[in-house]
Amino acid sequence: MNNLKTTSLFAAHVELGAKTCAFAGFNMPIQYAGIKSEVAAVRNSVGVFDVSHMGEFFVEGPAAHDFVDFVITNDFKNAPTGKAIYSPLCNERGFIIDDLIAYKITDTKVLICVNAANIEKDWLWLNNFIGDFNCKLTDHSDTYSLLAIQGPATEKILKELKLFPENNFDYYSATLFSYKNEEIIIARTGYTGEDGVEIFCSHSLVKTIWKSLLNLGVIPCGLAARDVLRLEVCYPLYGHELNESITPFDGGIGWTVKKNKISFVGKDSLINHSTKFKIVKLSLEKGIPRAGYAVLNNAGEKIGEVTSGTMSVTTGKGIALALVEKSRLPEDKAFYIEIRKNSILATQHTKPFVSGGHK
């Protein structure tokens, strides 16, 4: 683990007895007291995640909005200032380089939060286009810490700490905020399906905030609980549902492609694309689906593969997202998951396994 980076809260994680594990070049806390209790804390009250491994880029200048609108598939230009937009970043062929959230902080400043494993790749990609726009792109991944405070009690807890914007702070908003003499960015976003807030701040301030949150009884949660939480609400994860051989239409996020935008990277490919795959939501009464398990039809033929699977803590059932060939979707809607050579009948869901309570 010698070559791994750590976040500025690493000592605090070790002190709490966290199990840690290599993730995207960081030694990250995977769990503290246990995945079950951490998931329950986020669904029922409030938990906090150190996700400082995530990457932060700033785009600043008169054309900042235009640049972001051009490189992502979703509509950024028409979003009001103070809004956050989820989008894939696609290459010219429409395949997904990464998925990200772009925060329209001011009229001339955008924060882009990207997956830790893709920081370098995204940085190189975005620099192919920045020269055509009157704005500059800077990488602040090493200077920002990021906390995600998630769960229905988030607002109450943060108000106690005077760490909650008074106005215009509904779901998927973001704003500059002054806290303990520091200008931080606070956003009503997250990866759990619950109401929650993400705080981008300095490495020193993050320690203060972390400590204050724990003192108020907020439960520290690791990346394992985060993965269960996002899968329960069917949010995709880069490297699983999304990757460079998948378009947004095939990866279940076709809604993020705004074909009517005048121009954006990948537009020509995406408007002519015929979708080959579909992400389906499957659950099992008994057994736990895992990434890589085969999905079969009634005749026992392989029609796809599980991309993410786990035991849902909230529903007590095995749940999965699976990538299935569109042309082989079973008409009888009978999907089977092969687990250790047994094929087990799955239930297909049209809605997420857990609805989540975000506002």
Added chain:
Amino acid sequence: MAHKIPAELKYTKDHEWTKIVDDQVIIGITDFAQSSLGDIVFTELPGPGIKIIKGEAFGVVESIKSVSDLYSPLDGVIIEKNDELESQPELINQDPYTNWLLKIKPNNLDDLDELLSDKDYQEHCKDS
């Protein structure tokens, strides 16, 4: 964190414990194993009458994040499986030495000779 390693049991390098009671061998997983796995949410075990073979996988224990194969420390036939674990796999986390997995009728008790003592197993855990 010190893990419980009862002196009266014999251990495998795969973090299972065995105990001889009359003419049966009881198998479970160790405190070290349950603690490494975290919340155990699923077990898949063969039932009575099934033969198990030394060194071969006979079942799995799954935590939320991982699937772990269980390897048989001996040749024998299953007499009983712990059915309680089907609905309450978390019992293994709560007490891995009370909540056994299988009771086996061994073909040859000599199979157990090469298992680790509590002290040897403790050393083995340090290297794991």
